[in-house]
Amino acid sequence: MSTPPIGRRGFIKGALGVGALAVAGCAPGGSGQAVPSKLAAPSATASTVKGEITIWNRSGDLFKVFDAAIAKFKQAYPGVTVNHQQVDIDAKLANTLISGTDVPDGSFWDDAKIGGQAEHLYDLTDLIAPYQDKTAPYKISVNTVDGKIYGVPWDLDPGLLWYREDILEAAGVDIASIATYDDLLTAARTIKDKNPASKPIHLDKNPFLSQLWLEMLANQQGTSLTDASGKLRLDSPEYKKIFTWIEQATGDGLVTHAPYLEPADVNTLDNGQQVFVPWAIWWSFAPQNLLKATKGKWRAAPLPAWTPGGARSGVMGGSSFVIPAKAKNPELAWLLYEYLCFKDEGIQAVYGPNSVYPGGLSTSVPSYLPVLDPAKPLFQPIEALGGQDLWKVATEASSTIPAAAPIPWWWAQSVDYLGNNVQRLIEGKMSPDDVIADSAKKIQRNLVDRG
Amino acid sequence: MRVRTWLTPYVFVSPFFLVFAAFGVYPLIFALQLSFTRWRGAGEATFVGLGNYSYLLSSPDFWASLGNSAVMWVLIVPIQVVAGLGAAVLLANAKLRLRGFFRVAFIAPFVTPLVAMAQVWIVVFDTDYGLVNYLLNLVGLPDVGWLTSTTWSKPTLALLVLWKTTGFAIIILLAGLQAVPGQVYEAASLDGASRWRQFWSLTVPLVRRSIAFLVVVQTLAVFQMFAEPFVVTQGGPYGSTETAGLYLFDHISASDLGTGAANSFLLVLLVFGLSLGAVRLLRPKDGTS
Numbered sequence: 121m122s123t124p125p126i127g128r129r130g131f132i133k134g135a136l137g138v139g140a141l142a143v144a145g146c147a148p149g150g151s152g153q154a155v156p157s158k159l160a161a162p163s164a165t166a167s168t169v170k171g172e173i174t175i176w177n178r179s180g181d182l183f184k185v186f187d188a189a190i191a192k193f194k195q196a197y198p199g200v201t202v203n204h205q206q207v208d209i210d211a212k213l214a215n216t217l218i219s220g221t222d223v224p225d226g227s228f229w230d231d232a233k234i235g236g237q238a239e240h241l242y243d244l245t246d247l248i249a250p251y252q253d254k255t256a257p258y259k260i261s262v263n264t265v266d267g268k269i270y271g272v273p274w275d276l277d278p279g280l281l282w283y284r285e286d287i288l289e290a291a292g293v294d295i296a297s298i299a300t301y302d303d304l305l306t307a308a309r310t311i312k313d314k315n316p317a318s319k320p321i322h323l324d325k326n327p328f329l330s331q332l333w334l335e336m337l338a339n340q341q342g343t344s345l346t347d348a349s350g351k352l353r354l355d356s357p358e359y360k361k362i363f364t365w366i367e368q369a370t371g372d373g374l375v376t377h378a379p380y381l382e383p384a385d386v387n388t389l390d391n392g393q394q395v396f397v398p399w400a401i402w403w404s405f406a407p408q409n410l411l412k413a414t415k416g417k418w419r420a421a422p423l424p425a426w427t428p429g430g431a432r433s434g435v436m437g438g439s440s441f442v443i444p445a446k447a448k449n450p451e452l453a454w455l456l457y458e459y460l461c462f463k464d465e466g467i468q469a470v471y472g473p474n475s476v477y478p479g480g481l482s483t484s485v486p487s488y489l490p491v492l493d494p495a496k497p498l499f500q501p502i503e504a505l506g507g508q509d510l511w512k513v514a515t516e517a518s519s520t521i522p523a524a525a526p527i528p529w530w531w532a533q534s535v536d537y538l539g540n541n542v543q544r545l546i547e548g549k550m551s552p553d554d555v556i557a558d559s560a561k562k563i564q565r566n567l568v569d570r571g
Numbered sequence: 572m573r574v575r576t577w578l579t580p581y582v583f584v585s586p587f588f589l590v591f592a593a594f595g596v597y598p599l600i601f602a603l604q605l606s607f608t609r610w611r612g613a614g615e616a617t618f619v620g621l622g623n624y625s626y627l628l629s630s631p632d633f634w635a636s637l638g639n640s641a642v643m644w645v646l647i648v649p650i651q652v653v654a655g656l657g658a659a660v661l662l663a664n665a666k667l668r669l670r671g672f673f674r675v676a677f678i679a680p681f682v683t684p685l686v687a688m689a690q691v692w693i694v695v696f697d698t699d700y701g702l703v704n705y706l707l708n709l710v711g712l713p714d715v716g717w718l719t720s721t722t723w724s725k726p727t728l729a730l731l732v733l734w735k736t737t738g739f740a741i742i743i744l745l746a747g748l749q750a751v752p753g754q755v756y757e758a759a760s761l762d763g764a765s766r767w768r769q770f771w772s773l774t775v776p777l778v779r780r781s782i783a784f785l786v787v788v789q790t791l792a793v794f795q796m797f798a799e800p801f802v803v804t805q806g807g808p809y810g811s812t813e814t815a816g817l818y819l820f821d822h823i824s825a826s827d828l829g830t831g832a833a834n835s836f837l838l839v840l841l842v843f844g845l846s847l848g849a850v851r852l853l854r855p856k857d858g859t860s
Contacts, residue, residue, distance in 0.1 A: 218612030384699040533825050540809050
């Protein structure tokens, strides 16, 4: 047997050398990282601009709506080819932005996720500047990080008070009399007196949605989980007021605690146990598509205010469009989003009557203020709401929504603390003070301090 | 000429090492470096030394996730070994009628896609409309929050894992059993050993290596468990099914890549220690490894 040409020591030395080289070359955040820059408006005109873009969108009905709207965009910009794709954005977009491969030119995204990935996105401040004063202040604020705007604001999701008109009439409760959240408790007690089996107010059992709902109530009062500098402000009178109200409502047996539109929820919505659902405009999906026995009996009103004369709505959820810093044709993606969000023709294409929603898209309203005219509806009165003009209710409520602060990158992670503690509060396992103290401590330590 | 002679074997083995370096060594070194930094996937990484490790080791959430995984291990692995061994002994019996049918029946859940099974679990164990609570109600028992109470969420999830993976345990143990020579049992019978005695004194010691292998593999699987809680409970209620694997994923999905990398190395160390312990505990007494 011959002696190995490379001895054990030699091999180890070689391996260590290769390892050292690898360590030197593997450092994260090397020179290959693109620094997001400001995006400039394309100079070519609509008729001369050319190119191809890949656009990611959510699947489902909304994809079909945007598909039809993009077809109209292509008529306006005949040189632009749009590769419109249905993607599980929550699962794929963040990873794609980090890996930098196969990045789309533009994507739909939840407002709550944009702040966390701003460093992977184009700064759109200059492009949005001409429209900034005409866009809902809330949407500008949630898309802003360190003074720069990273998302093209799309929809506005005002909170409304959904209620059973027939039950209120039978109980002698006038919806106009519910002007504050205390009034709502009073009305709920009146209804429960008439029907002891009733638990009139819906509070949600899903921690994520309950935190989103909580932020709607906070937004109504002009506050949010953090201020513009990222400082946590959970320990505030506004949040204390909300938690105390929840404790009062649950303590008085006025609450149906059910997971959003799951069978237990739908059943109690349809059997008269639930009478009030303070929720975003997108709850309109329920009477139109899920509820059977009570279809046509639900109506929408502005949310009650926290103080007399206060704001009658806050935002719950919402989405915008982002342009990744590694997009191949970012200028063309901007043209598309400008068309969909700020041009009458594009907005009409999305919200107006279409083959998917013959009466128009009624699960949100645009965030572009010039089109939010109560007298000029984009979608039609809804039969499943007894023919109510939801557009009028929603646009009037929207006009009262205060601005907010940017949504912190860790918002979704904070559900493990705040969303869970809201659930404990509803179940009577925590007091308002405990929710504030425990959630603030954990969010500060695990999320804010690690930013 | 001499250079060519000594180089030839290295050229032959180099394809493996190149692929291994690209997809094994490089990610490992990258992740190790990452674990000492704060990096969100873009821009320059900030070196934080052992900051991510000390944060995790002092984090109640990290220990809670390990605790959840440990409870899941207790609920899954011992039961799986016992049930798997029992089923393997039955299936190894040549006199068993419909042996082929039972083999397929036991293995079927193992080859069924997890997400499909998880959806069935969600429906069957639903508090309000699930089949299990319906049956309980029929005999006058109240509803149980199988997936919504902190008491029952882990056992319900463990049951899913048992249902899904016991088939794998049976395959491993059946292979071990079939390697045992039949003469050993004949000799034991001639010496008057009962079936039970044969099981304890022959079967168990002779399949000890298979059991050790199974325990190590399942320990790895339980501490890396991700898909089951992700699909069925999303770690809830109140974090009661937030396993170590899911907790690790939470860092990654939040783009907190440095903490995620540190978490994965701590998990590797833990699983390595546990596996080593299991192998030593189950090592045959004849000294062979």
